[in-house]
Amino acid sequence: MPIHRSTFARPLVAIAVVAASCIAALAQQPPTPSRVRGTIEAVDGDMLAVKSRSGEDFKLHMASDMKLVGIVKISLSDIKVGSFVGATTVPGPDGSNNAVEVHVFPEDMRGTGEGSRPFDLRPNSTMTNATVAESVAGNDGHTLLVKYKDGEKKVVVSPDTPVVTYVPTEKSELKPGAKIIAFFKKLPDGSYEATRISVGLNGLTPPM
Structure with a gap:
């Protein structure tokens, strides 16, 4: 009985179509943000509530080894x-x-x-x-x-x-109203951990 090559090809084609669909879906997903520019709205222990410049709300947990610098005008x-x-x-x-x-x-x-x-x-x-x-x-x-x-x-x-x-600064500058640029990573539980924050001092909005 002759074996038709198309009999084996159909499953491979189906797999390829599914794989291509998955790749396309992943490509369409927006990238997870790793930086937020915004204003601190509230501070609760090591947790910052931040409103981004575009109006999004972020909850950032400050890592124990988080790097913190101040930004001043020159x-x-x-x-x-x-x-x-x-x-x-x-x-x-x-x-x-x-x-x-x-x-x-x-x-x-x-x-x-x-x-x-x-x-x-x-x-x-x-x-x-x-x-x-x-x-x-x-x-x-x-x-x-x-x-x-x-x-x-x-x-x-x-x-x-x-x-x-950039200048050295203290965590006390991370207060409501302060303008910051925060770099963070997404943890397995979906929360965000800030690894580095630049805070504008004396009311300055970091321009970068």
């Missing part, structure tokens, strides 16, 4: 040649990289996230963490040439661009 003139900075940029109409914000890392954070990558602060924004190689003052601010391991970029910083840096 001036454009505080950016020096040799400073290790992070700059969020968006494309200008002339093709320039216009800074939305610049944060200067303290020396003990030099090298953090070095490189340039897409960022989620604004549409088409890019985050570049690099060392300032040149700083040229102009009528409309400064143009920074920043260099990182795999390249370099010219960043235009206007006088209105927020410039900030």
Whole structure:
């Protein structure tokens, strides 16, 4: 009795269709957030209630080894040649990289996230963490040439661009009304654990 190859092929085709459907379904699921920018609404022990900038509510448990830093405003003139900075940029109409914000890392954070990558602060924004190689003052601010391991970029910083840096701070600054950027992970039980928080001091909203 002849054996038809299609007899064996049908189950394989069915399996392939099911697998493709599962992959497509997974691809359509929104990614689990790992960062929230928002305002602390309440503090209960090690639990923070946070309202994100887009209006979502988060409950974040602060990990015992959570890293905490404060963010304070500094001036454009505080950016020096040799400073290790992070700059969020968006494309200008002339093709320039216009800074939305610049944060200067303290020396003990030099090298953090070095490189340039897409960022989620604004549409088409890019985050570049690099060392300032040149700083040229102009009528409309400064143009920074920043260099990182795999390249370099010219960043235009206007006088209105927020410039900030990180400073040590205490948990007492995590209070209702404080503006924060919290990095967190999702635990097996579905809850969120904050592993790192940057908090704006003196009423500052972290610009990054």
